[in-house]
Every structure is written in C-alpha cells, then in structure tokens.
Amino acid sequence: MPKLLGPLAQAITFAHAPMKGPLGADHLEVVANAGLLIDDAGRLAAVGPYPALAKQYPKAETWQPLWGAPLVALPGFVDAHTHACFAGNRALDYDLRIAGRPYLEIAKAGGGIWSSVQATRKASQADLAAATVAYANAALRRGVTTLEVKSGYGLSVAEELKMLRAIRTADGQTEADLIATCLAAHICPKDFDGGPAAYLDLVVEKLLPTVWQEGLACRVDIFIEETAFDHTLATQYLQRAAAMGFQLTVHADQFTAGSSQVAVAVGAASADHLESSSEADIARLAASDTVATALPGASLGLGMGYTPARKLLDAGACLAIASDYNPGSAPMGHLLLQASVLAAAEKLSTAETLAAITYRAAHALRLADRGRLAPGQWADVQLYATDDYRQILYWQGGMEPALVLKQGKVCLTSESPAEASEPAP
Ligand code: NIG
Ligand code: FE
Helix, strand or coil: CCEEEEEEEEEECCCCCCCCCCCCHHHHCEEEEEEEEECCCCEEEEEEEHHHHHHHCCCCEEECCCCCCCCEEEECEEECCCCCCCCCCCHHHHHHHHCCCCHHHHHHCCCCHHHHHHHHHHCCHHHHHHHHHHHHHHHHHCCEEEEEEECCCCCCHHHHHHHHHHHHHHHCCCCCEEEEEEEEECCCCCCCCCCHHHHHHHHHHHHHHHHHHCCCCCEEEEEECCCCECHHHHHHHHHHHHHCCCEEEEEECCCCCCCHHHHHHCCCCEEEECCCCCHHHHHHHHCCCCEEEECHHHHHHHCCCCCCHHHHHHHCCCEEECCCCCCCCCCCCCHHHHHHHHHHHHCCCHHHHHHHCCHHHHHHCCCCCCCCCCCCCECCEEEECCCCCHHHHHCCCCCCCCEEEECCEECCCCCCHHHHCCCCC
8 A cells, every 4th residue: 555654844856856057946846744655666656745645645554754753855865986895994095195195106106996906805705795785774874775886996807796796795685775886997907917908808808798697787987097097998998888788987087187078978977086177077077968976075085175066067067976985085985974065165055965966866877766756766765853954964964864765665674664653652
C-alpha cells in the first residue's frame, strides 16, 4: 500500500529547476505543509500540500516519522566523486604539506598516490570492501544516498579488478547506492615496465574488457596532469573507452589549466576539480553538456584556492559539488560541510549549493532518477528536524538529518514505518 509521509514543514523539491546556470530561491520550489506519497516500489508517486494529498489518496497508509517535530525534506545527497575504496593513510604527506611541501613535489619524491597504491595492494578485497562500506554508511547517516566510488589505487590489471570487485561487494552491503568508476589511469604505475602510452594500451586491451563484461563499472576516469597523463594520451584513451560504451569523466585543471578542454572535446559527463581553470576553460565548460564538479575537500586538504564555482554558474555551466574523499588530497569526506564552506567562499545561493549536491550531482553521473522530490523519482529523502531549510547550510555540516530514506525505506535503523508513526510517549 502506498505511504503518505507528512505533514512536513517544508519539502525542497527542485521539481522543475534547470540543469544549468544560476539559481535563486524560487528554484527550490519549496512546498509548505508538504506530503510525499511513496509507492510500494520505493518511488515518489506524488508530492504536494499534505491536506490535498490526504484527500486525494484516502487509502494511503499515513506516516509521520518523529511525531511532533517539524521536519524539512530534501532529496538525498549525491556525492559524485569519491575515492572511498583504499587502505592506509597519508598522515605523513599531510604533515609535510601543512609545513609547506607541495602535493606534486611529494608525489614526485615517491609519496602521494603511489604510497596509497602500495597500501591498497597489500589489503585484501574483503578489507577494502569493509572500509568502503564503513565510509558509505557514515555518509548515508549524513544524508548521502548515492556515492560514486573510484578504483585507481590498484594500477595493475589484477589489482584494479580487486578494487572494483571490492566496490561491488560493498554496494551489496550498504543501503547507499555505490556507482563504480574505473580510474586505472590515475597515474602510470612506477613498477610498470614501459611508459604511459604502453600502460594505457594495457588498460584498454586487458582491463577494460573484463570491467565491461563483469559489469564492474560503466564509467572511466583519467587524471590529466604533469605527474599523470598528457592531453594527447588522455584523449586517445578516453575515445577508446567511449567506443567500448563507457561513460567518461576527467580529473581536470587541478594544478594546470587546460585539461578540461579534453573532457569537453570527448563529451565527458563531468570534468572534476577545475581549481586552476582559465576563463577559456570556464567558457568551454559552460557551453557544453559536461558537468563542472567542484571538489572543495581537495582545496581544504591541500590549502589551495577553490574551484571558480561562481564564475562557472554565471557563465551558464552545470555545477556539481563532490567530496573527493581520498587518503591524499581530501581526507575529510564531509559533503554538506564542504558544500556549505564553498558556498560562503564563492557566494553561491542556497539553491545553487543544494542543487550541486542533489539533482545536478546526479546529472554528473547521468542518473535522471534521483536528486529531486518529484513523481517518478526514487524516494531517496532526508528529513531534518527544523522548520526552516536555510538552517541546513547555515550549520555548516553540524546539522545532520534526523531520518534518511533510501527508496522509501528508513536507513541504518531497525525503525519500521509503523513504529515511526507511533506518537512519542
Ligand atoms: O582527486 N588528483 C588526483 N587524484 C585525487 C587524489 C588522490 C590521492 O592523492 O590519493 C584527487 O585529488
Ligand atoms: Fe579525485
């Protein structure tokens, strides 16, 4: 039987909000005294004022969780860029970085990504899956119902497959949805007997076919940078991956401008980082269908400037914000906190900031079935114990959802809808 959730003080629906460009308060499409009708399949069947829905669907089971508290409903957050599958930590790198050693210099000296590769290769697939589940569940408690998770610390055919299989195992062990991305092209492994071109050939010929056949990932990522891969090799690699059917994404413009043009040229779903993007990069992204994904966690972790999010929006781009959770540049992994901090630094409206971690982030993963509270969308919903949606960014990550629903079901608690509807004693 369908369930009618409510009455809720406010529901932030983004029902018709545009995919690109600046947003104002009207685009939030706030419904006051709202109800959400959730069907048996876990999708939203109707969203609107509660009294009208109660009248229209008299047979629906009514459901008022946390009875008596005012609640604001938001679509579940989508974290469209994480490296949550890894072993070990890089506290040593951090110790050096905060004292002034640059990230790229540490990488060249043998620290950086390569040290996480060594730790991750030593870990078992089961341990990697457990670490990924632990992070996904922590994120889910903070309202993140979908997380992208990259490989990229294996960097050999066998070790990349181990990571991707660990991510698949983890997906079956958490209520959050994990979307895997193959980042075998993170850097050219230091133990590879050959140069970057030969390594990418190996990935295309020996790894990607298995990834595709086993359904381990349908997305491919590459890091374009002085310490990783150049434009020419990256373009060829991405075109070959696209020809196999993979969706594309790129680590672009992190330290050096210009690589986002590769992402745009190959029709990537997103270009991520963009801290060093030039005016020309911004204009190209804005004119494209490639989502510009800001990663404030990397700026905070590296002590660098932020992605020019305001300029990207004003130029007309689709802006997403993701955590980049990883052991090197972004060990914090707190999406709402980071989005709130980026909003304050870059002067983003509440609508722009929340859109960047809901439906616009879903678009970075080309998922059209989540990110808004609208009929047909999955009932991935978070409920905050407040009567004013503005408090959610204001507390800068300090306010966590009182309840998170994934496909209509309460997450990370044994609380059933029936129990939840009992009045408080
Ligand atoms: O998104 N820039 C490249 N990759 C990651 C960092 C990975 C690492 O340092 O382990 C990033 O920042
Ligand atoms: Fe990253």
